[in-house]
Amino acid sequence: xxxxxxxxxxxxxxxxxxxxxxxxxxxxxxxxxxxxxxxxxxxxxxxxxxxxxxxxxxxxxxxxxxxxxxxxxxxxxxxxxxxxxxxxxxxxxxxxxxxxxxxxxxxxxxxxxxxxxxxxxxxxxxxxxxxxxxxxxxxxxxxxxxxxxxxxxxxxxxxxxxxxxxxxxxxxxxxxxxxxxxxxxxxxxxxxxxxxxxxxxxxxxxxxxxxxxxxxxxxxxxxxxxxxxxxxxxxxxxxxxxxxxxxxxx
Numbered sequence: 461x462x463x464x465x466x467x468x469x470x471x472x473x474x475x476x477x478x479x480x481x482x483x484x485x486x487x488x489x490x491x492x493x494x495x496x497x498x499x500x501x502x503x504x505x506x507x508x509x510x511x512x513x514x515x516x517x518x519x520x521x522x523x524x525x526x527x528x529x530x531x532x533x534x535x536x537x538x539x540x541x542x543x544x545x546x547x548x549x550x551x552x553x554x555x556x557x558x559x560x561x562x563x564x565x566x567x568x569x570x571x572x573x574x575x576x577x578x579x580x581x582x583x584x585x586x587x588x589x590x591x592x593x594x595x596x597x598x599x600x601x602x603x604x605x606x607x608x609x610x611x612x613x614x615x616x617x618x619x620x621x622x623x624x625x626x627x628x629x630x631x632x633x634x635x636x637x638x639x640x641x642x643x644x645x646x647x648x649x650x651x652x653x654x655x656x657x658x659x660x661x662x663x664x665x666x667x668x669x670x671x672x673x674x675x676x677x678x679x680x681x682x683x684x685x686x687x688x689x690x691x692x693x694x695x696x697x698x699x700x701x702x703x704x705x706x707x708x709x710x
Contacts, residue, residue, distance in 0.1 A: 492610035498524045525551050529661070530558035530616050530695070532609070537569040537579075537597070541586040549587055556662035558620035558695045559593040560612055567599035592688065594695055616695030621660045624691060629665065630654050636686040643679055650674035653705055664699040672702045 486497040525531055531552040535545055552559050561583060569575070580595055587593075594612060598605045633655050642650035651670040658664045667683070669675050684698045 532560050532562045534562050537563050537565045558616035561593050561595040563597045566597040620696040626656050632690045662697040666701045668705040
């Protein structure tokens with residue numbers, strides 16, 4: 461499917477294929493860079509995934525997710541987000557991959573004023589955990605906006621691999637704490653001592669606190685949102701690892 465979207469005659473250097481249901485690696489070059497495209501050959505709707513070969517296709521897609529840096533979640537504009545779309549998107553999210561939501565066949569979709577924003581909302585409502593993922597509306601048939609995919613792919617790959625210095629990270633955390641005080645519970649207030657980045661792909665941060673139980677999900681989400689506001693981190697999951705530390709050891 462990716463070959464059809466990107467154009468089979470556009471400097472695809474070589475394909476390495478197994479069976480017709482295997483993922484196919486295409487080495488692709490253009491003015492935006494060099495890429496290895498892993499085409500998963502498509503996944504049928506859930507009701508039809510009862511043959512062994514289709515189950516194998518899903519398994520191969522999950523393996524392709526593991527190998528990828530950026531996952532293009534291809535959604536048929538006419539079908540909307542299917543159960544299988546949600547399953548694979550969830551796997552990509554859990555694997556910490558960069559993600560772009562690609563709405564194909566947009567040229568066929570009937571539009572009125574506000575259609576695009578309404579469609580975006582419906583997609584994000586069904587994939588609420590992917591609110592950080594950018595959406596692009598394309599047409600493989602006409603080539604509409606396909607070129608814009610590459611800038612988006614490059615950007616998301618960079619964001620997924622972003623490394624932030626400890627000093628700047630803690631400056632943003634301290635500013636976030638000053639804006640919204642950490643929560644309290646039974647007279648105890650959460651104290652955030654400092655943070656450091658542990659790894660990339662996805663950006664993962666270790667936050668040292670006085671009590672992990674006080675660091676509620678809602679405040680973790682607030683900290684992540686502040687990091688996104690400051691650093692972008694578009695198209696990539698962000699993970700927090702919470703560790704307790706005695707105040708005297710800080």
